[in-house]
Amino acid sequence: MILEGTVLRGPEFEPIEGRVVVEDGEITALEETTARSNDVILPAFVNAHTHIGDSIAKEAGEGLDLDELVAPPDGLKHQLLRAASRDEMVAGMRHSLEYMEQSGTAACIEFREGGVEGVDAIRDAAAPLDVEPVVLGRETVDAMEASDGFGASGARDGEFGRERNATRDAGKLFGIHAGERDSHDVNPALDLDPDFLVHMVNTEPLHLERVADNEVPIVICPRSNLVTNVGFPDVAELAEHTTVALGTDNVMLNSPSMFREMEFTAKLGDVSAREVLKMATHHGAKIADLNCGVVEPGRDAKLLVLDGDSHNLVGAQNVVRAVVRRAGVSDVKDVVLEKSA
Known part of the structure:
Protein backbone atom coordinates (compact mmCIF):
# COMPACT_ATOMS: atom_id res chain seq x y z
CA MET A 1 0.00 0.00 0.00
CA ALA A 44 -4.40 7.54 13.70
CA PHE A 45 -5.54 8.71 17.11
CA VAL A 46 -5.16 6.97 20.46
CA ASN A 47 -8.04 7.89 22.75
CA ALA A 48 -6.31 7.60 26.12
CA HIS A 49 -9.36 7.47 28.39
CA THR A 50 -12.80 6.06 27.65
CA HIS A 51 -15.80 4.56 29.40
CA ILE A 52 -17.88 3.18 26.54
CA GLY A 53 -20.10 0.83 28.55
CA ASP A 54 -22.51 3.71 29.02
CA SER A 55 -23.00 4.01 25.25
CA ILE A 56 -26.55 2.83 26.05
CA ALA A 57 -27.23 6.08 27.94
CA LYS A 58 -26.08 8.97 25.74
CA GLU A 59 -27.10 12.35 27.17
CA ALA A 60 -28.78 10.83 30.23
CA GLY A 61 -28.67 12.64 33.55
CA GLU A 62 -29.19 16.26 32.61
CA GLY A 63 -28.69 18.49 35.66
CA LEU A 64 -26.92 15.85 37.79
CA ASP A 65 -23.53 16.54 39.37
CA LEU A 66 -20.46 14.34 38.95
CA ASP A 67 -21.18 12.00 41.87
CA GLU A 68 -24.80 11.58 40.85
CA LEU A 69 -23.74 10.77 37.30
CA VAL A 70 -20.80 8.38 37.62
CA ALA A 71 -19.71 7.73 41.21
CA PRO A 72 -19.66 4.01 42.12
CA PRO A 73 -21.65 2.09 43.11
CA ASP A 74 -24.95 3.94 42.61
CA GLY A 75 -24.29 6.81 40.23
CA LEU A 76 -26.75 6.98 37.33
CA LYS A 77 -24.26 5.29 35.01
CA HIS A 78 -23.92 2.29 37.30
CA GLN A 79 -27.68 2.02 37.74
CA LEU A 80 -28.20 1.99 33.98
CA LEU A 81 -25.44 -0.56 33.45
CA ARG A 82 -26.99 -2.91 35.98
CA ALA A 83 -30.38 -2.57 34.31
CA ALA A 84 -29.12 -3.22 30.77
CA SER A 85 -28.82 -6.65 29.22
CA ARG A 86 -25.46 -7.93 28.02
CA ASP A 87 -26.64 -7.81 24.39
CA GLU A 88 -27.67 -4.16 24.79
CA MET A 89 -24.29 -3.23 26.25
CA VAL A 90 -22.31 -5.08 23.58
CA ALA A 91 -24.37 -3.48 20.81
CA GLY A 92 -23.93 -0.01 22.33
CA MET A 93 -20.18 -0.43 22.74
CA ARG A 94 -19.84 -1.71 19.18
CA HIS A 95 -21.56 1.41 17.86
CA SER A 96 -19.06 3.58 19.77
CA LEU A 97 -16.08 1.52 18.62
CA GLU A 98 -17.29 1.68 15.02
CA TYR A 99 -17.57 5.45 15.32
CA MET A 100 -14.03 5.60 16.68
CA GLU A 101 -12.77 3.47 13.83
CA GLN A 102 -14.53 5.54 11.17
CA SER A 103 -13.25 8.79 12.68
CA GLY A 104 -9.61 7.71 12.75
CA THR A 105 -9.03 6.23 16.20
CA ALA A 106 -6.72 3.23 16.23
CA ALA A 107 -6.96 2.40 19.94
CA CYS A 108 -8.54 3.48 23.20
CA ILE A 109 -7.62 2.91 26.83
CA GLU A 110 -10.90 1.70 28.30
CA PHE A 111 -11.76 1.66 32.01
CA ARG A 112 -14.18 -1.27 31.89
CA GLU A 113 -16.86 -1.76 34.54
CA GLY A 114 -18.54 -5.08 35.27
CA GLY A 115 -15.64 -7.25 36.38
CA VAL A 116 -14.61 -10.18 34.17
CA GLU A 117 -18.01 -10.13 32.46
CA GLY A 118 -17.49 -6.50 31.49
CA VAL A 119 -14.07 -7.29 30.04
CA ASP A 120 -15.52 -10.16 28.02
CA ALA A 121 -18.32 -7.90 26.76
CA ILE A 122 -16.01 -5.27 25.27
CA ARG A 123 -13.85 -7.97 23.72
CA ASP A 124 -16.97 -9.28 21.99
CA ALA A 125 -17.94 -5.75 20.91
CA ALA A 126 -14.52 -5.13 19.37
CA ALA A 127 -14.04 -8.57 17.79
CA PRO A 128 -15.20 -7.70 14.24
CA LEU A 129 -13.45 -4.31 14.19
CA ASP A 130 -9.91 -3.04 13.63
CA VAL A 131 -9.90 -0.51 16.46
CA GLU A 132 -7.97 -1.89 19.45
CA PRO A 133 -9.30 -1.36 22.97
CA VAL A 134 -6.62 -1.56 25.67
CA VAL A 135 -8.94 -2.82 28.38
CA LEU A 136 -8.35 -2.05 32.05
CA GLY A 137 -10.65 -4.12 34.23
CA ARG A 138 -12.21 -2.63 37.35
CA GLU A 139 -13.61 -3.74 40.68
CA THR A 140 -11.70 -7.04 41.07
CA VAL A 141 -8.24 -8.54 40.65
CA ASP A 142 -9.88 -11.19 38.47
CA ALA A 143 -10.96 -8.45 36.05
CA MET A 144 -7.37 -7.19 35.90
CA GLU A 145 -6.10 -10.68 35.19
CA ALA A 146 -8.63 -11.08 32.38
CA SER A 147 -7.68 -7.74 30.80
CA ASP A 148 -4.69 -5.51 30.06
CA GLY A 149 -4.54 -3.97 33.51
CA PHE A 150 -6.55 -2.21 36.20
CA GLY A 151 -8.43 1.11 36.02
CA ALA A 152 -9.15 2.45 39.49
CA SER A 153 -12.02 4.82 40.13
CA GLY A 154 -10.05 7.01 42.55
CA ALA A 155 -8.29 6.93 45.91
CA ARG A 156 -11.35 8.43 47.63
CA ASP A 157 -13.36 5.33 46.61
CA GLY A 158 -11.03 2.71 48.06
CA GLU A 159 -7.48 1.87 49.07
CA PHE A 160 -6.50 -0.13 45.93
CA GLY A 161 -3.17 -1.28 47.36
CA ARG A 162 -3.94 -4.96 46.79
CA GLU A 163 -5.06 -4.30 43.23
CA ARG A 164 -1.98 -2.17 42.54
CA ASN A 165 0.39 -4.85 43.81
CA ALA A 166 -1.35 -7.57 41.81
CA THR A 167 -1.26 -5.43 38.66
CA ARG A 168 2.43 -4.69 39.14
CA ASP A 169 3.19 -8.39 39.70
CA ALA A 170 1.33 -9.19 36.47
CA GLY A 171 3.35 -6.58 34.57
CA LYS A 172 0.19 -4.79 33.46
CA LEU A 173 -1.03 -1.19 33.23
CA PHE A 174 -2.44 0.59 36.29
CA GLY A 175 -4.32 3.87 35.89
CA ILE A 176 -6.36 5.85 38.38
CA HIS A 177 -8.64 8.90 38.39
CA ALA A 178 -7.26 11.79 40.47
CA GLY A 179 -7.84 15.50 41.00
CA GLU A 180 -11.24 15.49 39.35
CA ARG A 181 -13.61 16.75 42.07
CA ASP A 182 -10.85 18.37 44.15
CA SER A 183 -7.18 17.88 44.98
CA HIS A 184 -7.64 15.69 48.07
CA ASP A 185 -7.18 12.35 46.31
CA VAL A 186 -4.07 13.24 44.29
CA ASN A 187 -1.40 12.38 46.86
CA PRO A 188 -3.06 9.04 47.78
CA ALA A 189 -3.26 8.22 44.07
CA LEU A 190 0.43 9.06 43.57
CA ASP A 191 1.30 6.92 46.60
CA LEU A 192 0.11 3.93 44.56
CA ASP A 193 2.86 4.57 41.98
CA PRO A 194 0.41 4.51 39.04
CA ASP A 195 1.41 4.16 35.41
CA PHE A 196 -0.79 7.16 34.64
CA LEU A 197 -3.34 9.52 36.17
CA VAL A 198 -6.65 10.64 34.66
CA HIS A 199 -8.09 14.19 34.87
CA MET A 200 -5.85 16.21 37.26
CA VAL A 201 -8.08 19.29 36.99
CA ASN A 202 -7.46 20.29 40.60
CA THR A 203 -3.78 20.21 41.50
CA GLU A 204 -1.30 21.87 43.83
CA PRO A 205 2.41 22.62 43.21
CA LEU A 206 3.48 19.61 45.32
CA HIS A 207 1.39 17.30 43.15
CA LEU A 208 3.03 18.54 39.98
CA GLU A 209 6.47 18.18 41.54
CA ARG A 210 5.70 14.56 42.41
CA VAL A 211 4.33 13.92 38.93
CA ALA A 212 7.47 15.34 37.34
CA ASP A 213 9.88 13.59 39.71
CA ASN A 214 8.23 10.23 39.08
CA GLU A 215 7.51 10.84 35.38
CA VAL A 216 3.83 9.95 35.76
CA PRO A 217 1.85 10.66 32.55
CA ILE A 218 -1.53 12.38 32.76
CA VAL A 219 -4.60 11.89 30.60
CA ILE A 220 -6.87 14.92 30.41
CA CYS A 221 -10.53 14.95 29.33
CA PRO A 222 -11.40 18.66 28.99
CA ARG A 223 -14.89 18.34 27.45
CA SER A 224 -15.97 15.91 30.14
CA ASN A 225 -14.63 18.12 32.90
CA LEU A 226 -16.73 21.06 31.77
CA VAL A 227 -19.84 18.91 31.36
CA THR A 228 -19.49 17.68 34.95
CA ASN A 229 -18.67 21.20 36.16
CA VAL A 230 -15.35 20.34 37.83
CA GLY A 231 -13.33 22.91 35.90
CA PHE A 232 -10.84 22.97 33.04
CA PRO A 233 -7.35 21.49 33.42
CA ASP A 234 -4.34 23.79 33.20
CA VAL A 235 -3.13 22.06 30.06
CA ALA A 236 0.03 24.12 29.61
CA GLU A 237 1.16 23.65 33.21
CA LEU A 238 0.53 19.91 33.12
CA ALA A 239 2.45 19.64 29.84
CA GLU A 240 5.40 21.47 31.39
CA HIS A 241 5.69 18.75 34.02
CA THR A 242 4.95 15.48 32.21
CA THR A 243 3.58 13.67 29.19
CA VAL A 244 -0.07 14.61 28.61
CA ALA A 245 -2.52 12.62 26.50
CA LEU A 246 -6.14 13.22 25.50
CA GLY A 247 -9.23 11.16 26.26
CA THR A 248 -12.95 11.61 25.67
CA ASP A 249 -14.18 9.91 28.88
CA ASN A 250 -17.80 8.71 29.21
CA VAL A 251 -19.81 8.23 26.03
CA MET A 252 -22.93 9.18 27.99
CA LEU A 253 -21.43 12.68 28.31
CA ASN A 254 -19.46 13.18 25.07
CA SER A 255 -18.99 11.62 21.66
CA PRO A 256 -15.73 9.63 21.42
CA SER A 257 -14.43 12.09 18.81
CA MET A 258 -10.77 12.99 19.04
CA PHE A 259 -11.37 15.75 16.49
CA ARG A 260 -13.73 17.47 18.92
CA GLU A 261 -11.40 16.87 21.85
CA MET A 262 -8.43 18.35 19.97
CA GLU A 263 -10.32 21.43 18.80
CA PHE A 264 -11.73 22.06 22.26
CA THR A 265 -8.31 21.67 23.93
CA ALA A 266 -6.48 23.79 21.37
CA LYS A 267 -8.95 26.67 21.54
CA LEU A 268 -9.34 26.76 25.33
CA GLY A 269 -5.91 25.57 26.49
CA ASP A 270 -2.73 27.64 26.18
CA VAL A 271 -0.86 25.06 24.09
CA SER A 272 0.11 24.83 20.42
CA ALA A 273 -1.76 22.77 17.84
CA ARG A 274 1.32 20.61 17.42
CA GLU A 275 1.37 19.80 21.14
CA VAL A 276 -2.33 18.94 21.08
CA LEU A 277 -1.79 16.58 18.13
CA LYS A 278 0.93 14.84 20.13
CA MET A 279 -1.55 14.41 22.99
CA ALA A 280 -4.05 12.81 20.62
CA THR A 281 -1.59 10.39 19.01
CA HIS A 282 1.80 9.23 20.24
CA HIS A 283 1.44 10.37 23.86
CA GLY A 284 -1.55 8.05 24.26
CA ALA A 285 0.30 5.33 22.36
CA LYS A 286 3.26 5.75 24.72
CA ILE A 287 1.07 5.28 27.80
CA ALA A 288 -0.52 2.15 26.31
CA ASP A 289 2.86 0.84 25.03
CA LEU A 290 1.61 0.72 21.44
CA ASN A 291 3.93 0.96 18.44
CA CYS A 292 1.93 3.64 16.67
Whole structure:
Protein backbone atom coordinates (compact mmCIF):
# COMPACT_ATOMS: atom_id res chain seq x y z
CA MET A 1 0.00 0.00 0.00
CA ILE A 2 1.27 3.46 -0.94
CA LEU A 3 -0.27 6.67 0.43
CA GLU A 4 0.62 10.01 -1.15
CA GLY A 5 0.12 13.60 -0.10
CA THR A 6 1.23 15.90 2.69
CA VAL A 7 2.70 13.62 5.35
CA LEU A 8 2.97 14.80 8.95
CA ARG A 9 6.33 13.16 9.53
CA GLY A 10 7.83 12.01 12.80
CA PRO A 11 7.09 13.04 16.39
CA GLU A 12 7.07 16.76 15.51
CA PHE A 13 4.59 16.33 12.61
CA GLU A 14 6.81 18.06 10.06
CA PRO A 15 4.66 18.51 6.92
CA ILE A 16 6.42 17.09 3.87
CA GLU A 17 5.23 16.25 0.39
CA GLY A 18 5.78 12.56 -0.15
CA ARG A 19 4.50 9.05 0.25
CA VAL A 20 4.19 6.39 2.92
CA VAL A 21 4.82 2.76 2.03
CA VAL A 22 3.03 0.08 4.08
CA GLU A 23 3.83 -3.64 3.97
CA ASP A 24 2.46 -6.38 6.22
CA GLY A 25 0.95 -3.90 8.67
CA GLU A 26 4.14 -1.85 9.10
CA ILE A 27 5.36 1.47 7.73
CA THR A 28 8.41 0.37 5.75
CA ALA A 29 9.37 3.62 4.02
CA LEU A 30 8.67 7.34 4.11
CA GLU A 31 9.80 9.10 0.96
CA GLU A 32 9.97 12.86 0.39
CA THR A 33 8.92 13.30 -3.25
CA THR A 34 6.39 14.99 -5.48
CA ALA A 35 2.91 13.70 -4.63
CA ARG A 36 -0.07 13.39 -6.94
CA SER A 37 -2.54 14.01 -4.15
CA ASN A 38 -3.47 16.74 -1.68
CA ASP A 39 -4.40 14.20 0.98
CA VAL A 40 -3.06 14.75 4.49
CA ILE A 41 -1.53 11.65 6.11
CA LEU A 42 -1.06 11.53 9.87
CA PRO A 43 -1.06 8.98 12.69
CA ALA A 44 -4.40 7.54 13.70
CA PHE A 45 -5.54 8.71 17.11
CA VAL A 46 -5.16 6.97 20.46
CA ASN A 47 -8.04 7.89 22.75
CA ALA A 48 -6.31 7.60 26.12
CA HIS A 49 -9.36 7.47 28.39
CA THR A 50 -12.80 6.06 27.65
CA HIS A 51 -15.80 4.56 29.40
CA ILE A 52 -17.88 3.18 26.54
CA GLY A 53 -20.10 0.83 28.55
CA ASP A 54 -22.51 3.71 29.02
CA SER A 55 -23.00 4.01 25.25
CA ILE A 56 -26.55 2.83 26.05
CA ALA A 57 -27.23 6.08 27.94
CA LYS A 58 -26.08 8.97 25.74
CA GLU A 59 -27.10 12.35 27.17
CA ALA A 60 -28.78 10.83 30.23
CA GLY A 61 -28.67 12.64 33.55
CA GLU A 62 -29.19 16.26 32.61
CA GLY A 63 -28.69 18.49 35.66
CA LEU A 64 -26.92 15.85 37.79
CA ASP A 65 -23.53 16.54 39.37
CA LEU A 66 -20.46 14.34 38.95
CA ASP A 67 -21.18 12.00 41.87
CA GLU A 68 -24.80 11.58 40.85
CA LEU A 69 -23.74 10.77 37.30
CA VAL A 70 -20.80 8.38 37.62
CA ALA A 71 -19.71 7.73 41.21
CA PRO A 72 -19.66 4.01 42.12
CA PRO A 73 -21.65 2.09 43.11
CA ASP A 74 -24.95 3.94 42.61
CA GLY A 75 -24.29 6.81 40.23
CA LEU A 76 -26.75 6.98 37.33
CA LYS A 77 -24.26 5.29 35.01
CA HIS A 78 -23.92 2.29 37.30
CA GLN A 79 -27.68 2.02 37.74
CA LEU A 80 -28.20 1.99 33.98
CA LEU A 81 -25.44 -0.56 33.45
CA ARG A 82 -26.99 -2.91 35.98
CA ALA A 83 -30.38 -2.57 34.31
CA ALA A 84 -29.12 -3.22 30.77
CA SER A 85 -28.82 -6.65 29.22
CA ARG A 86 -25.46 -7.93 28.02
CA ASP A 87 -26.64 -7.81 24.39
CA GLU A 88 -27.67 -4.16 24.79
CA MET A 89 -24.29 -3.23 26.25
CA VAL A 90 -22.31 -5.08 23.58
CA ALA A 91 -24.37 -3.48 20.81
CA GLY A 92 -23.93 -0.01 22.33
CA MET A 93 -20.18 -0.43 22.74
CA ARG A 94 -19.84 -1.71 19.18
CA HIS A 95 -21.56 1.41 17.86
CA SER A 96 -19.06 3.58 19.77
CA LEU A 97 -16.08 1.52 18.62
CA GLU A 98 -17.29 1.68 15.02
CA TYR A 99 -17.57 5.45 15.32
CA MET A 100 -14.03 5.60 16.68
CA GLU A 101 -12.77 3.47 13.83
CA GLN A 102 -14.53 5.54 11.17
CA SER A 103 -13.25 8.79 12.68
CA GLY A 104 -9.61 7.71 12.75
CA THR A 105 -9.03 6.23 16.20
CA ALA A 106 -6.72 3.23 16.23
CA ALA A 107 -6.96 2.40 19.94
CA CYS A 108 -8.54 3.48 23.20
CA ILE A 109 -7.62 2.91 26.83
CA GLU A 110 -10.90 1.70 28.30
CA PHE A 111 -11.76 1.66 32.01
CA ARG A 112 -14.18 -1.27 31.89
CA GLU A 113 -16.86 -1.76 34.54
CA GLY A 114 -18.54 -5.08 35.27
CA GLY A 115 -15.64 -7.25 36.38
CA VAL A 116 -14.61 -10.18 34.17
CA GLU A 117 -18.01 -10.13 32.46
CA GLY A 118 -17.49 -6.50 31.49
CA VAL A 119 -14.07 -7.29 30.04
CA ASP A 120 -15.52 -10.16 28.02
CA ALA A 121 -18.32 -7.90 26.76
CA ILE A 122 -16.01 -5.27 25.27
CA ARG A 123 -13.85 -7.97 23.72
CA ASP A 124 -16.97 -9.28 21.99
CA ALA A 125 -17.94 -5.75 20.91
CA ALA A 126 -14.52 -5.13 19.37
CA ALA A 127 -14.04 -8.57 17.79
CA PRO A 128 -15.20 -7.70 14.24
CA LEU A 129 -13.45 -4.31 14.19
CA ASP A 130 -9.91 -3.04 13.63
CA VAL A 131 -9.90 -0.51 16.46
CA GLU A 132 -7.97 -1.89 19.45
CA PRO A 133 -9.30 -1.36 22.97
CA VAL A 134 -6.62 -1.56 25.67
CA VAL A 135 -8.94 -2.82 28.38
CA LEU A 136 -8.35 -2.05 32.05
CA GLY A 137 -10.65 -4.12 34.23
CA ARG A 138 -12.21 -2.63 37.35
CA GLU A 139 -13.61 -3.74 40.68
CA THR A 140 -11.70 -7.04 41.07
CA VAL A 141 -8.24 -8.54 40.65
CA ASP A 142 -9.88 -11.19 38.47
CA ALA A 143 -10.96 -8.45 36.05
CA MET A 144 -7.37 -7.19 35.90
CA GLU A 145 -6.10 -10.68 35.19
CA ALA A 146 -8.63 -11.08 32.38
CA SER A 147 -7.68 -7.74 30.80
CA ASP A 148 -4.69 -5.51 30.06
CA GLY A 149 -4.54 -3.97 33.51
CA PHE A 150 -6.55 -2.21 36.20
CA GLY A 151 -8.43 1.11 36.02
CA ALA A 152 -9.15 2.45 39.49
CA SER A 153 -12.02 4.82 40.13
CA GLY A 154 -10.05 7.01 42.55
CA ALA A 155 -8.29 6.93 45.91
CA ARG A 156 -11.35 8.43 47.63
CA ASP A 157 -13.36 5.33 46.61
CA GLY A 158 -11.03 2.71 48.06
CA GLU A 159 -7.48 1.87 49.07
CA PHE A 160 -6.50 -0.13 45.93
CA GLY A 161 -3.17 -1.28 47.36
CA ARG A 162 -3.94 -4.96 46.79
CA GLU A 163 -5.06 -4.30 43.23
CA ARG A 164 -1.98 -2.17 42.54
CA ASN A 165 0.39 -4.85 43.81
CA ALA A 166 -1.35 -7.57 41.81
CA THR A 167 -1.26 -5.43 38.66
CA ARG A 168 2.43 -4.69 39.14
CA ASP A 169 3.19 -8.39 39.70
CA ALA A 170 1.33 -9.19 36.47
CA GLY A 171 3.35 -6.58 34.57
CA LYS A 172 0.19 -4.79 33.46
CA LEU A 173 -1.03 -1.19 33.23
CA PHE A 174 -2.44 0.59 36.29
CA GLY A 175 -4.32 3.87 35.89
CA ILE A 176 -6.36 5.85 38.38
CA HIS A 177 -8.64 8.90 38.39
CA ALA A 178 -7.26 11.79 40.47
CA GLY A 179 -7.84 15.50 41.00
CA GLU A 180 -11.24 15.49 39.35
CA ARG A 181 -13.61 16.75 42.07
CA ASP A 182 -10.85 18.37 44.15
CA SER A 183 -7.18 17.88 44.98
CA HIS A 184 -7.64 15.69 48.07
CA ASP A 185 -7.18 12.35 46.31
CA VAL A 186 -4.07 13.24 44.29
CA ASN A 187 -1.40 12.38 46.86
CA PRO A 188 -3.06 9.04 47.78
CA ALA A 189 -3.26 8.22 44.07
CA LEU A 190 0.43 9.06 43.57
CA ASP A 191 1.30 6.92 46.60
CA LEU A 192 0.11 3.93 44.56
CA ASP A 193 2.86 4.57 41.98
CA PRO A 194 0.41 4.51 39.04
CA ASP A 195 1.41 4.16 35.41
CA PHE A 196 -0.79 7.16 34.64
CA LEU A 197 -3.34 9.52 36.17
CA VAL A 198 -6.65 10.64 34.66
CA HIS A 199 -8.09 14.19 34.87
CA MET A 200 -5.85 16.21 37.26
CA VAL A 201 -8.08 19.29 36.99
CA ASN A 202 -7.46 20.29 40.60
CA THR A 203 -3.78 20.21 41.50
CA GLU A 204 -1.30 21.87 43.83
CA PRO A 205 2.41 22.62 43.21
CA LEU A 206 3.48 19.61 45.32
CA HIS A 207 1.39 17.30 43.15
CA LEU A 208 3.03 18.54 39.98
CA GLU A 209 6.47 18.18 41.54
CA ARG A 210 5.70 14.56 42.41
CA VAL A 211 4.33 13.92 38.93
CA ALA A 212 7.47 15.34 37.34
CA ASP A 213 9.88 13.59 39.71
CA ASN A 214 8.23 10.23 39.08
CA GLU A 215 7.51 10.84 35.38
CA VAL A 216 3.83 9.95 35.76
CA PRO A 217 1.85 10.66 32.55
CA ILE A 218 -1.53 12.38 32.76
CA VAL A 219 -4.60 11.89 30.60
CA ILE A 220 -6.87 14.92 30.41
CA CYS A 221 -10.53 14.95 29.33
CA PRO A 222 -11.40 18.66 28.99
CA ARG A 223 -14.89 18.34 27.45
CA SER A 224 -15.97 15.91 30.14
CA ASN A 225 -14.63 18.12 32.90
CA LEU A 226 -16.73 21.06 31.77
CA VAL A 227 -19.84 18.91 31.36
CA THR A 228 -19.49 17.68 34.95
CA ASN A 229 -18.67 21.20 36.16
CA VAL A 230 -15.35 20.34 37.83
CA GLY A 231 -13.33 22.91 35.90
CA PHE A 232 -10.84 22.97 33.04
CA PRO A 233 -7.35 21.49 33.42
CA ASP A 234 -4.34 23.79 33.20
CA VAL A 235 -3.13 22.06 30.06
CA ALA A 236 0.03 24.12 29.61
CA GLU A 237 1.16 23.65 33.21
CA LEU A 238 0.53 19.91 33.12
CA ALA A 239 2.45 19.64 29.84
CA GLU A 240 5.40 21.47 31.39
CA HIS A 241 5.69 18.75 34.02
CA THR A 242 4.95 15.48 32.21
CA THR A 243 3.58 13.67 29.19
CA VAL A 244 -0.07 14.61 28.61
CA ALA A 245 -2.52 12.62 26.50
CA LEU A 246 -6.14 13.22 25.50
CA GLY A 247 -9.23 11.16 26.26
CA THR A 248 -12.95 11.61 25.67
CA ASP A 249 -14.18 9.91 28.88
CA ASN A 250 -17.80 8.71 29.21
CA VAL A 251 -19.81 8.23 26.03
CA MET A 252 -22.93 9.18 27.99
CA LEU A 253 -21.43 12.68 28.31
CA ASN A 254 -19.46 13.18 25.07
CA SER A 255 -18.99 11.62 21.66
CA PRO A 256 -15.73 9.63 21.42
CA SER A 257 -14.43 12.09 18.81
CA MET A 258 -10.77 12.99 19.04
CA PHE A 259 -11.37 15.75 16.49
CA ARG A 260 -13.73 17.47 18.92
CA GLU A 261 -11.40 16.87 21.85
CA MET A 262 -8.43 18.35 19.97
CA GLU A 263 -10.32 21.43 18.80
CA PHE A 264 -11.73 22.06 22.26
CA THR A 265 -8.31 21.67 23.93
CA ALA A 266 -6.48 23.79 21.37
CA LYS A 267 -8.95 26.67 21.54
CA LEU A 268 -9.34 26.76 25.33
CA GLY A 269 -5.91 25.57 26.49
CA ASP A 270 -2.73 27.64 26.18
CA VAL A 271 -0.86 25.06 24.09
CA SER A 272 0.11 24.83 20.42
CA ALA A 273 -1.76 22.77 17.84
CA ARG A 274 1.32 20.61 17.42
CA GLU A 275 1.37 19.80 21.14
CA VAL A 276 -2.33 18.94 21.08
CA LEU A 277 -1.79 16.58 18.13
CA LYS A 278 0.93 14.84 20.13
CA MET A 279 -1.55 14.41 22.99
CA ALA A 280 -4.05 12.81 20.62
CA THR A 281 -1.59 10.39 19.01
CA HIS A 282 1.80 9.23 20.24
CA HIS A 283 1.44 10.37 23.86
CA GLY A 284 -1.55 8.05 24.26
CA ALA A 285 0.30 5.33 22.36
CA LYS A 286 3.26 5.75 24.72
CA ILE A 287 1.07 5.28 27.80
CA ALA A 288 -0.52 2.15 26.31
CA ASP A 289 2.86 0.84 25.03
CA LEU A 290 1.61 0.72 21.44
CA ASN A 291 3.93 0.96 18.44
CA CYS A 292 1.93 3.64 16.67
CA GLY A 293 1.16 7.34 16.95
CA VAL A 294 4.04 8.45 14.68
CA VAL A 295 4.49 8.29 10.91
CA GLU A 296 7.95 6.82 10.51
CA PRO A 297 9.45 3.51 9.32
CA GLY A 298 9.17 0.65 11.80
CA ARG A 299 5.88 1.84 13.28
CA ASP A 300 2.63 -0.08 12.98
CA ALA A 301 0.52 1.13 10.06
CA LYS A 302 -2.18 2.94 12.04
CA LEU A 303 -2.82 5.94 9.81
CA LEU A 304 -5.48 8.54 9.10
CA VAL A 305 -5.91 10.08 5.66
CA LEU A 306 -7.77 13.41 5.38
CA ASP A 307 -9.05 14.94 2.17
CA GLY A 308 -7.01 18.11 1.76
CA ASP A 309 -9.40 19.23 -1.00
CA SER A 310 -12.51 18.99 1.17
CA HIS A 311 -14.60 22.15 1.47
CA ASN A 312 -13.43 22.41 5.06
CA LEU A 313 -9.67 21.95 4.56
CA VAL A 314 -8.92 23.32 1.09
CA GLY A 315 -6.83 26.49 1.30
CA ALA A 316 -5.36 25.69 4.73
CA GLN A 317 -2.11 27.60 5.24
CA ASN A 318 -1.00 25.69 8.33
CA VAL A 319 -1.73 21.98 7.93
CA VAL A 320 -1.11 20.92 11.54
CA ARG A 321 -3.26 23.75 12.87
CA ALA A 322 -6.02 22.88 10.38
CA VAL A 323 -5.99 19.22 11.42
CA VAL A 324 -6.27 20.07 15.11
CA ARG A 325 -8.61 23.06 15.11
CA ARG A 326 -10.72 22.53 12.00
CA ALA A 327 -10.81 18.94 10.71
CA GLY A 328 -13.68 16.58 11.45
CA VAL A 329 -15.19 13.25 10.55
CA SER A 330 -16.51 14.61 7.24
CA ASP A 331 -12.88 15.23 6.13
CA VAL A 332 -11.82 11.60 6.67
CA LYS A 333 -10.94 9.96 3.36
CA ASP A 334 -9.45 6.72 4.66
CA VAL A 335 -8.47 5.05 7.90
CA VAL A 336 -5.65 2.51 7.69
CA LEU A 337 -5.52 0.16 10.67
CA GLU A 338 -3.39 -2.61 9.25
CA LYS A 339 -2.44 -5.49 11.52
CA SER A 340 1.13 -6.76 11.50
CA ALA A 341 1.76 -10.06 9.78
